[in-house]
Amino acid sequence: xxxxxxxxxxxxxxxxxxxxxxxxxxxxxxxxxxxxxxxxxxxxxxxxxxxxxxxxxxxxxxxxxxxxxxxxxxxxxxxxxxxxxxxxxxxxxxxxxxxxxxxxxxxxxxxxxxxxxxxxxxxxxxxxxxxxxxxxxxxxxxxxxxxxxxxxxxxxxxxxxxxxxxxxxxxxxxxxxxxxxxxxxxxxxxxxxxxxxxxxxxxxxxxxxxxxxxxxx
Ligand code: E4P
Numbered sequence: 001x002x003x004x005x006x007x008x009x010x011x012x013x014x015x016x017x018x019x020x021x022x023x024x025x026x027x028x029x030x031x032x033x034x035x036x037x038x039x040x041x042x043x044x045x046x047x048x049x050x051x052x053x054x055x056x057x058x059x060x061x062x063x064x065x066x067x068x069x070x071x072x073x074x075x076x077x078x079x080x081x082x083x084x085x086x087x088x089x090x091x092x093x094x095x096x097x098x099x100x101x102x103x104x105x106x107x108x109x110x111x112x113x114x115x116x117x118x119x120x121x122x123x124x125x126x127x128x129x130x131x132x133x134x135x136x137x138x139x140x141x142x143x144x145x146x147x148x149x150x151x152x153x154x155x156x157x158x159x160x161x162x163x164x165x166x167x168x169x170x171x172x173x174x175x176x177x178x179x180x181x182x183x184x185x186x187x188x189x190x191x192x193x194x195x196x197x198x199x200x201x202x203x204x205x206x207x208x209x210x211x212x213x214x215x216x217x
Contacts, residue, residue: 013025013053026165027059059111065091070094088127094110112133119151119154119162135170175196
């Protein structure tokens with residue numbers, strides 16, 4: 001399973017990259033706005049910097065919602081760096097844009113997936129990734145993990161190459177359950193990734209080893 005970090009914060013991207021387990025980055029307009037990035041030049045520069053820090057696929061989301069504008073914006077984003085993946089919303093014009101980029105050999109990530117039918121359409125249009133939003137489904141008392149399972153079954157039935165990129169991760173348990181179900185990728189805030197490290201018995205055991213090591217030196 002690939003690990004992406006879901007942030008536009010450069011320090012957090014550096015920290016995850018330094019860990020040595022990072023396979024890519026996802027961003028969205030809300031995450032970019034949180035970092036105070038605004039204006040076309042600043043946006044393009046920020047993505048360029050992210051590509052210089054992190055290895056792997058870097059999802060950059062279009063801000064527009066019509067076919068013509070999305071393909072213009074996506075072409076500009078894709079020109080920044082070969083690792084850019086154009087992130088397209090799950091709307092009718094988005095499907096057409098996915099097909100356009102797929103025909104051009106530009107990688108895409110279809111975002112805001114909340115149903116198996118949406119994932120199926122995006123895969124048919126040639127998306128490289130679909131992003132089902134687990135946490136936002138859980139927030140409205142719908143089991144987001146069921147959606148990952150449904151998409152896994154459908155993609156396996158037809159051997160779609162589209163990867164399931166589980167998004168809107170809220171906890172280490174989301175990551176573990178995605179791994180059990182067979183999501184291809186998780187994109188997560190840094191704290192949920194770091195929380196995978198923790199176990200009280202590890203802390204207790206290490207404290208004992210460190211104490212005993214002192215007796216040996
Ligand atoms: C996915 O690509 C989105 O950027 C993200 O995972 C959304 O997460 P949120 O629901 O925590 O905003």
